[in-house]
Amino acid sequence: MNDVLDDLRRHPDLEAPNLYAVDATDRLVLDEAAPLLADAPAGTVVVVGDRYGALTLGAIARHRVTGVRTHQDRLTGERALQENAERLGVDGFTSHGLTADLVAGARVVLLQLPRSLDELDEVAALVAEHADPAVVVVAGGRVKHMTTAMNDVLDRHLAVVEARLARQKSRALVASSPRPAAERPTRRWPERATHAWAGHDDLVVCAHGGAFAGTSIDIGTRALLTHLDEVPQTTGTAVDLGCGTGVLAVALARLRPGIDVIATDESATAVASALATVDANGVADRVRVTRALGTEGIPDASVDLVLLNPPFHVGATIAPAIARTLFADAARVLRPGGQLWAVWNSHLRYRPTLEQVVGPTRQVGRDPKFTVTVSTRR
Template sequence: MPNFQSLQLKLNRYPIVANDSLQAWNAADELLIEHWLRSPLTSPQRIILINDDFGAIACAINKAAQEISHRISIDWFSDSYVAMQGLQQNLATTDLNVELRCHNSLADLPIADLVLYKVPKILRYQQFQLEQINGSQTAGTTILASGMLRAMPASVFKSFESQCDDFSTSLAKKKARLIFAKTQKSRQIKVKPTSWQAQDYPYQLSEHSNVFCQGKLDIGTRFMLQHLDIKADRVADLGCGNGLLGLHYLTQHPSSQLSFFDESCMAVASANDNLKRNLGEKINQCQFVQTNCLEGVADKSFDLILCNPPFHQQNTVSEHIAQQMFKDSRRCLKNNGRLRIVANRHLNYKMYLKPLFSNINLVASNAKFVILDALC
């Protein structure tokens, strides 16, 4: 019986980073695919695959399908541009043996025979996705889920138990675990975008379920909002999340052109919704783009880039995202352009900025954060 290792997959994270020791898969991927490999396939199978970081599970099924006579189709869903590019990158090295269709996290789910599901980091996102699954599938459809134990607190299991039938789990193996469940009868989506009033600001905001810091003002963003006094014509909100930085900037500088970038489909959709709700008359001065950092953006496009860099990629802590944001910002800033960032004091971002920019200036600081200007 083949296992994950015997498939001899060539998998890389996206984007490929020199001397990167991080794998494009984890033990939860291995556990899920090995259970699927042990399940006899007696007829064609329609699979929904959700939250497959870098496409490791899809690539494994595609490789295993070489030895399977029945047709397999996969509808692959992710909120992440990076995950989708990782899937395409890793599939490019092999022949395609399955029917594969890619969708974002807000797309409707088709009817399937099996749902393969990686547990996400945010519980509310999991609850939304389980409602999506229940609302689209015939009652009793099998859900096979997996996750690393560190990302599976008791609330994850309680959510499955309350939202699904026939809930059970496997024993832990290599710090990962499987969840077995069946879909319930169709129900309405109850997990709606979070709506809230920004404290001390005149904005009514909302976020879809996979957007960071829902229903409250991130303390780094709160500090940055006090320091948006630079007027510029073409401005980017890089890693925009719910779009609050760009929204507040445009309120202060109503003639500017704003571009919002994030790798999350739900973040870009939330930013768009928040601009329409709070500053709808300015929507034609804005564009909203799902991409990795500033991938695909023309050189020298902006006078000012605003950024609150994340230090996670999927569930992994890494500074390479911030580094890529800084490199892309330098490329996309015009002569005499400016990158303004807010960062935790303990993160030494100056060491990454100094080789790229002519001057690095401290704009403001408090007990937890610094705001830096990097000048071209």
């Protein structure tokens, strides 16, 4: 009988010969957790950070676990899990946000270790506060991405943390015994910080643990913010595509009160952070935050402006095709004459692609690291 892990796909995420749906860490976590999964009562197994369904479907198919609760930050991961489950005929799981209902009463938590210590802290805090006192967390990662600081973060919330032997360049940390509330750090998520911004009122940025750049404003976004008051639109609809913590959406709403803004991101952490940022800045009446892949759900040729600071990595893998996909998403929803304002790493030389996919493109700002362009939809 085939192992379910052998038949998983990444779709609808990028698929390429150097990109895999299952890795050695998935297999190690499942093996380390096997005795726990075999004895876990129904509804007490939780999976956090499953990339494409290996941990969730592996637990169900190998150990007959039922009632698995799972949280995946990326919407592509959620959909890949669902597609893999339907294709392989596996069920018995539900998807949740990173909230108390995800881990309430959990006895076993399978975790793909995030690179962000803040993200790990938020997950560990949630487990310690809401899981069963007998909970055991089996967390795995690639050795090259792991540090002893991860042990320290887990130890803040769970009193017993054990590092297991490495295998195929992956290692598991096993944590248990949630600390009493009096011994745990004060709840801190989402955090918030206030930034001075170009002579305007202070801008508040809120962020959950896994948000890119946290409560700071990353330098690419700062480069685009510098030119935001040059945007000619004063009315209509705009999209902050890949909104992150919502900085650009909030800044535009404050600069152009006549524009309605849709802020969209596939990351659950980004969406939760952006919602908090929007509320903290008092623009919830003009900024709608939604979790989506690109501009899905937005009608063709329906918006006047798109703001974009595109990523160019999938995890640790450089994948410039992501930006081209987002450029095409922007082009689809822009009205003729609508504009895409984008910032990108100068060495990537996206201008010819923007010309081809969107329309005539001009440079409005450039330094050795970032280029800001505006492309007009044909």
